[in-house]
Amino acid sequence: MVILLPYLWLAIFFLAPFVIVLKISLSQSVLAQPPYTPVLDLTAGWQGLKEFAAQLSLDSFRLLASDSLYLLSYVKSLQVASISTALLFALGYPIAYGMARAPRAWQPMLVMAVVLPFWTSFLIRIYAWINILQRDGLLNDVLMRLHIIDAPAAWLSSDTAIYIGMVYSYLPFMVLPLYASLEKIDESLLEAASDLGCPSWKAFWLVTFPLSLPGVAAGALLSFIPIVGEFVIPDLLGGSESQMIGQTLWTEFFSNRDWPVASAIAIALLGLLLVPLLFYERLQQRSLEGGRT
């Protein structure tokens, strides 16, 4: 009884839409509203089903495979997501490690401080960076006053700006799982290592780091998956010469009004993310249900 309401809601508004996306990705575009052809006519019974099946086409997927524009934006998305995740790990690990080593009484406050920006608007935080990175913005101003550069540099509309935006927006997603796994590590293990004459850098590498790996996996997945499909950050901070897949989908849908191709892009993106998504689901279930006996 209790479960019926959320179950039905998610089935109708989360699961069913994917089936429709799949269906439309297999249809052909026409100049009409809605701009795609085969509509499944259930009243026509078996005959209607057969006609529907005959009309399905792989044209949209063929287009995706043949036009290098789409392939390039997939590659670009994967590249941005991989590099951003690596940067996030490199920056996030020392922060999470420092938080775990801070005095106990401080730790809830530090966690709060990392979470708080996540509660303020995503769009606002990206917009804040435009203030800083634009041509007559603060970064150029500071750098020129320090005589590091002579003329204002173009920070905005570049891949650098995209990486700054990604790292900035997804830092809490990386730091919190890392902190959660580092904070749980039993101090006596490190004491034992040092009693047995293990130098502390080696103890970190042999004890702390392996024990924090679940946090590394969770943080990496929580950043990598949404970054691949990110739209707002590359659109506002990035340049126009190459698009990420989220932008390509957006353009196909809103500018070109080619719904079947947009749907095909979504299906292909989902396929790309299937493996990391499944990994993430398993992690999430294990961490939430592991506490139960």
Place this chain on the structure above:
Amino acid sequence: MKRGPSPFNVVSVALGLAFLYLPIVILVIYSFNASRLVTVWGGWSLVWYRELLNDEAILSAAWISFRLAFLSATAATVLGTLAAVSLTRMGRFRGRLLFSGMVYAPLVMPEVITGLSLLLLFVALNVDRGFWTVVIAHTTLTTCFVTVIVQSRLIGFDRSLEEAAMDLGCPPFRTFMTITLPLIAPAIAAGWMLAFSLSLDDLVIASFTTGPGATTLPIRIYSEVRLGVKPEINAICTIMIAVVALGTVISSLMTKKGASQRERAALGAPV
């Protein structure tokens, strides 16, 4: 881990927090800048806030977003709490894997996919797009966040209280209302707040599922930002940050008070 922090630890945490907060602080400061240019400081001024009060389009978008966030957060809290209760209390049931998959997937699903698929659903159902379709979309998006927050609380607490009530003949529904619900109330409140702020923030899903007459605040801000930095946008952003900061402080105080009350109750002291 409890050994004291090294200088390296202190520096990395301090730099990390500076990186997280500096852009926001800069934005807030520049919303009070009398000059239109970011690099020129024209003295403190409230001119952009006054300008904002005359901007009909922004104000109506803000009102739409506020109502939208309130409705979808409330619906998501009910659905998310029910989902969390069934996931933690019902053990294994048929379709559990599918259910938990549907609950956790929207957390990381790229927004362009969720938005596009919901839009195509509304088109297939022949529903006119507008305010209510965005409410449905945001409810679907935020339910999973509420579920995860409430679920972690449900796993954490002592089930013996529930069992004691049921042993004493309290029917399950009443046990839930009088024992479980008050105990998980802080998590439910936190879930509602998170759902509210996520809905207030969302641009992509709202852009896909909205229709004429339902321009939300993020859509409005986005279309302005694309044209360049405007000081009025700094002002509206500052107001939104202030609202969120206030809400967070209040909710953390509430949680703290609730926690200390529970601790005292657990120790047998009068509350």
